[in-house]
Amino acid sequence: MKLIRVDMNAQKIREENVPDAYAGMGGRGLTAVLIDAEVPPRCDALGPENKLVFAPGLLSGTSLVNTSRISIGAKSPLTGTIKESNSGGKIAACLGKLGITAIVVEGRAPAGKLFVLTVDAQGQAALLDGAAYKGMRTYALSAKLLETHGAKNTIACIGPAGEAQMLSASIQTTDVDDRPCRAAGRGGLGAVMGAKGLKALVVSTEGKSADELADPETFKESAKVFAQELRNNPFTSKVLPRYGTASTMAAVNALGAFPSYNATKGVFDGWEKINGEALAKTITARGGQAQHMGCAQCIVQCSNVFVDEKGKYVTSSLEYETLWSMGGMLGIDDLDTIARLDYLCDDIGLDTINTGVAVAVAMDAGYKPFSDRQAAIEMVEAVAQGTEMGRLIGNGPDAVGKHFNHHRVPTVKGQSIAAYDPRGMQGNGVTYATxxxxxxxxxxxxxxxxxxxxxxxxxxxxxxxxxxxxxIGMAAMDCTGMCILAGMGMATPAANEAMFKMIGAKLGKPFTAADYTGMGMRVLKVERGFNQKAGFTSKDDRLPRFFMEEPLAPHNKVFAVSDEDLDKLYNF
Amino acid sequence: MLNVTIKLYGSLPWRVPGYDPEKGLTLELARGACINDLTTCLGIAAEEDVVVAMAGRVARPDDPVEDGATLRIFPVAHGG
Incomplete structure (x- = not known):
């Protein structure tokens, strides 16, 4: 149980035992309490006072399946709030197996300097000159780093968008096939990494010093139960492996809640050309992988490998949210175009959600017509080129909306909504707002x-x-390192009990359902407290006006949850 | 009789040999048929984790089937 602190000002590294105040926390819980304790809430998110925290989940590095989610936290330059963005791949499991509770990147490198942080199989960290990697895109960068440091490493890195400190910049992590195609996309944390002068984190996959479990036998037995529950669950054992997260598209379109053409329609005419069934059929016919293991220890395998007509790799994994942001939101019903846009975002280091919505706002404002595939590709590519339009797109929907003086910008606190319209799914609107x-x-x-x-x-x-x-449930789950999709397997009492037993077996004390809920509540309270100290009030917990004024077809409803009710969300 | 169009998603189309995802199925049901009658007719057991959507809403087993409706039937999803 150790923290590695990296001082980018002086390029010094020090290790410390996890302080008592952070004990028993992992993932989002740890990023929340650490940032709340150590980062001035009103600081410049791209300044030296901010800290970038890489925290594997509480159960990452154990034998439990599907626990390779890393929480990356900081004050967000996009939203101005506290932020946790999590990603899959291998890095969380690898850090866990090295007994590293978190890596905390502090300060800021001297102007123009760029570094790479390595962590070897003994858990020793080193900061190396990264000047040679300046400007590199993530695919070429990852290949070069693995060539330099050895194949038995995994990577978290930024692309040109992160170096340019753009507000939609992601931190990409490598998957089990060493491709930088998993993303901590949300909140512009790639810009924080770029501001710190850190191009990449290279972590050994050979760690053998995971924290000891307080009760290994109970853990082992409970882990078996949990895995079996996942295998028994139709969603995690049948639907996700066959159709991936894109399987969600039928449901959301059937409910009329799929925001299309920049959230002006609730059903996308071409959704059956880009849904899970069409995606699996296309991939299979071309010799790609409709079922793929993207993250370490994953038994769900919801990932895919999309290939072109000649069978050549295009991207992995094409997910529901990207099929929406680069598909329905842009009026594009062509899988090849969407796959290309997904690859570009991963390679440049961009959140596919915020970026697609930024393009959608530009199209809605009349910059280019909806459904213009080439225009969409050019707008995303322009981010890497650093053109004026590229900078607008790279800074997200709000930047684009302001530039074009366009009112229909589907964001809250600067961050775009996802593939569920608040008018067709009112509760998701509550979540977005609060x-x-x-x-x-x-x-x-x-x-x-x-x-x-x-x-x-x-x-x-x-x-x-x-x-x-x-x-509350998600905040708790985000502490564990458990994938949100595998977490759906917790629908059964047996899986729930197994999860609580495992957390207890890790911490060495009884852990109940109430403790789990309490953990989620604590995280939310800490995060909200930070935001309040940063200047946010309940008046910020609102959706953009157009959601209350422009009815969405086919139900022709507006968002109708009152401000008074929204303000009751944190009544706990 | 009621005439409805059925669209199937996930692994449900595999149960219907020759299913055309673009056209779906057309079925005739007795007047007064409910959603439960429809799923029974399609061989979908009550305990299966599937959703029937009609007119943009999640239908309940005892909801009456509307003449001329397109019904979409898919496995439960939890988001992505």
């Missing part, structure tokens, strides 16, 4: 409640209570 992170579907997605007929997605009643419950 999340501590700006609009963020992973903070509390209500889709499962709607499909399970537990709540009417179009009625304002009950949405705040539903969103609160889901947001």
């Amino acid at each position: 999340s501590t992170m700006g609009a963020d579907h992973t903070a509390g997605n209500m889709l499962g409640l709607y499909l399970g007929k537990k709540l009417d997605p179009l009625a304002p009643e009950g949405q705040v209570d539903g969103s609160r419950k889901v947001q």
